[in-house]
Amino acid sequence: MTMKIVDIRERTLPIASNIRNSFIDFSKMTLSLVAVITDQERDGRPVVGFGFNSNGRYGQGSLMRERFVPRLMEADPETLHDDSGLIDPHRAWDTMMTNEKPGGHGERSVAVGVLDMALWDLRAKLEERPLFDLLAHRFGSGTPDPRVFVYAAGGYYHPGKGTQGLQDELTSYLDRGYTVVKMKIGGASLAEDLTRIEGALSVLGEGQHLMVDANGRFGAAEALDYLSALQDYDLFWYEEPVDPLDYAGTRAVTGRAGGLPIATGENLFSHWDARNLGLYGGMDPERDYLQFDCALSYGLVEYLRTLEALGELGWSPSRFIPHGGHQMSLNIAAGLGLGGNESYPDLFQPFGGFPDGCVVEDGHITMPELPGIGFEGKSDLAKVCRELLD
Ligand SMILES: O=C([O-])CC(=O)C(=O)O
Numbered sequence: 056m057t058m059k060i061v062d063i064r065e066r067t068l069p070i071a072s073n074i075r076n077s078f079i080d081f082s083k084m085t086l087s088l089v090a091v092i093t094d095q096e097r098d099g100r101p102v103v104g105f106g107f108n109s110n111g112r113y114g115q116g117s118l119m120r121e122r123f124v125p126r127l128m129e130a131d132p133e134t135l136h137d138d139s140g141l142i143d144p145h146r147a148w149d150t151m152m153t154n155e156k157p158g159g160h161g162e163r164s165v166a167v168g169v170l171d172m173a174l175w176d177l178r179a180k181l182e183e184r185p186l187f188d189l190l191a192h193r194f195g196s197g198t199p200d201p202r203v204f205v206y207a208a209g210g211y212y213h214p215g216k217g218t219q220g221l222q223d224e225l226t227s228y229l230d231r232g233y234t235v236v237k238m239k240i241g242g243a244s245l246a247e248d249l250t251r252i253e254g255a256l257s258v259l260g261e262g263q264h265l266m267v268d269a270n271g272r273f274g275a276a277e278a279l280d281y282l283s284a285l286q287d288y289d290l291f292w293y294e295e296p297v298d299p300l301d302y303a304g305t306r307a308v309t310g311r312a313g314g315l316p317i318a319t320g321e322n323l324f325s326h327w328d329a330r331n332l333g334l335y336g337g338m339d340p341e342r343d344y345l346q347f348d349c350a351l352s353y354g355l356v357e358y359l360r361t362l363e364a365l366g367e368l369g370w371s372p373s374r375f376i377p378h379g380g381h382q383m384s385l386n387i388a389a390g391l392g393l394g395g396n397e398s399y400p401d402l403f404q405p406f407g408g409f410p411d412g413c414v415v416e417d418g419h420i421t422m423p424e425l426p427g428i429g430f431e432g433k434s435d436l437a438k439v440c441r442e443l444l445d
């Protein structure tokens with residue numbers, strides 16, 4: 056019997072909080088949650104795939120409602136299947152992108168990324184296996200590594216929060232098992248940021264335990280002023296120093312970074328942009344890190360192309376540590392050998408984080424064996440997902 060999608064539901068939900076980075080505040084931040092509902096059953100219940108986007112780009116319900124959902128729903132169900140008779144996210148991707156011109160990725164890459172996440176969740180649930188296991192066998196080494204490095208992202212600017220508040224926050228991440236933490240820079244003067252960084256380092260101790268994130272705030276000259284100061288510290292990385300599409304500015308920084316790793320890419324949304332970063336950004340595959348986030352950039356179908364395009368330029372998957380703190384990237388990390396994943400221990404809940412009972416030990420988590428992406432293993436998230444089905 057031909058399986059088919061019977062309904063796709065989406066809702067915009069708030070993930071607002073009273074924080075800011077150097078570029079935006081999160082007082083009005085939203086995301087799109089989507090459910091792809093099929094006529095298939097497992098354990099007497101319909102098989103449903105769920106997806107959502109990560110923070111930073113807002114919900115994209117209108118793009119989904121106007122273009123991408125109708126294309127999936129109007130397609131002959133068989134055109135979405137592979138030879139196994141199950142929905143193939145690659146074919147669904149081609150269907151969603153029908154009549155979309157290349158280039159200019161805007162925010163459609165978010166709408167497609169959300170639906171792609173739900174389709175991979177669905178596909179792994181139909182196969183009754185964890186997504187990381189499916190990915191390892193289909194696209195990776197054949198052997199997943201369920202132990203994944205995670206770092207704690209936070210350290211935002213927050214009204215009334217001084218250095219003591221920052222230190223308390225970062226200490227609480229260490230207490231929860233993280234070994235590397237991230238804080239924001241570029242939203243204050245260089246002198247103030249250096250005071251914050253020194254405050255952070257005083258509680259983190261020796262070694263590369265701190266990442267700093269400028270959120271693309273600087274022009275090349277200011278990014279270099281910061282670089283000169285940051286080189287005095289033993290940091291894990293210096294993130295998004297300049298506008299993500301300013302490859303010349305990125306090259307100016309990477310060319311002078313010496314031993315300080317540079318990380319960027321969370322705001323590049325296609326494998327073409329990623330490739331251009333690799334070609335023109337002066338990034339060093341032995342030193343630097345790439346943060347493309349499938350939830351914002353056309354999903355895993357496109358992320359596989361990104362891995363391939365960067366692989367041709369000498370980048371190993373282990374230099375990829377995605378932005379976004381979602382379980383989709385955790386599955387990709389465990390399945391395809393990425394270097395780790397971001398985590399927001401106190402922010403953007405219930406969408407971030409790990410399945411219940413999954414603890415961070417020595418900066419790593421171990422993925423449980425749950426069907427699909429594993430959202431059902433996180434009770435607060437599962438509840439929000441179920442509400443979409445009511
Ligand atoms: O503050 C943000 O927009 C999120 C971010 O850059 C990150 O997690 O690296």
Ligand SMILES: [Mg+2]
Nearest residue numbers: 268294295321
């Ligand atoms: Mg960032």
